[in-house]
Amino acid sequence: MHLRTVDIPTPDGTADAYAACPEKDGTYPGVLLYMDIIGLRPVIRAMVTELASHGYYVLAPNVFYRHGRAPVVEVPDLSRTEDREAFLGQVFPMLESQTAEKTVRDAGAYLDFLAGQPQVRDGKAGVTGYCMGGMLALRTAAAYPDRVGAVGSFHAGHLVTEAPDSPHRVVARITAPLYLAHAENDASMTREDVTTLNKALDEGGVDYTSEVYPGTVHGFTMADTAAFNPAALERHWDRLLSLFSETLQAG
Secondary structure (H helix, E strand, O other): OOOEEEEEEEOOEEEEEEEEEEEOOOOOEEEEEEEOOOOOOOOHOOOOHHHOOOOOEEEEEEHHHHHOOOOOOOOOOOOOOHHHHHHHHHHHHHHHHHHHHHHHHHHHHHHHHHHHHEOOOOOOOOEEEEEHHHHHHHHHHHHHHOOOOEEEEOOOOOOOOOOOHHHHHHHHHHHOOEEEEEEEEEOOHHHHHHHHHEEEEEEEEOOEEEEEEEEEEEOOOOOOOOOOOOHHHHHHHHEEEHHHHHOOOOO
C-alpha cells in the first residue's frame, strides 16, 4: 500500500489527512473515511490501509483541523476511566463546534480532493464513518447525492435529536445505498432512536440496511478502546466491503 499524509485545502483552512491506495498502477474508486471522535491515530491509519488494500483510494481527514493538526489532543490510555473522561472533556467541545454547515462545507472540499487525484477513478465516491463519523457520512451523502455512490455508518451516535437539523431530518435526500450498523447498547443511539431513523429512511424511499450488532457497545470497531469487539469488526468489514464492491465496482 502507498500511505501518506496529505493536506486538503478547505474554505476554512487546511485539513491534514491520511491517504492510501494500492501501489500497483491504475485507478481506483475514491472513498472518504470519517474518523471517530478520538481522531486520527494508528487504529484509523490501519483501517485506511486495510480498506485501500481491497482496491480503493481512501482519504481520512482530520475533522478537527480547525483546532490543529492531528493529534489535536494527545490520546491517553483510554482504558483508564480518569484519563478517558479528561480526554473526552477536551474533544467534545470540538464536536459541538462542528456544525452541519461546516460539515457540508468540508465534505465538498474532501470530495474535490478525491476527484482531483490521478489514482482516483471517475465516478461517485464511497463514504464511511465511525462514531461521530457516521453522522458526518450521512450528512455528506445527503448534501452531495450526485457525488456519493455508497454510504456506511458504524456505531454512530446522536443521529436522532430534537434539533431542527438533526441528521434523521435530512436522510431522505440520500440517493446512494446505505448500510447502518448500530451497537446493541448505546445511550447515544437507543432502540427508539433506531426506529425513528428507520422510519425517516422508509418515508424518504432510501435504499438502506439497518442492523444492530448483538453484544456490542458504542465504539465496537475501534481496537484501541475498551469497546472493541473483534467479531463485530470482522462483520463490519464483510458488510462494508460487500457494499462498496457492489456499488463502486472496485477493480
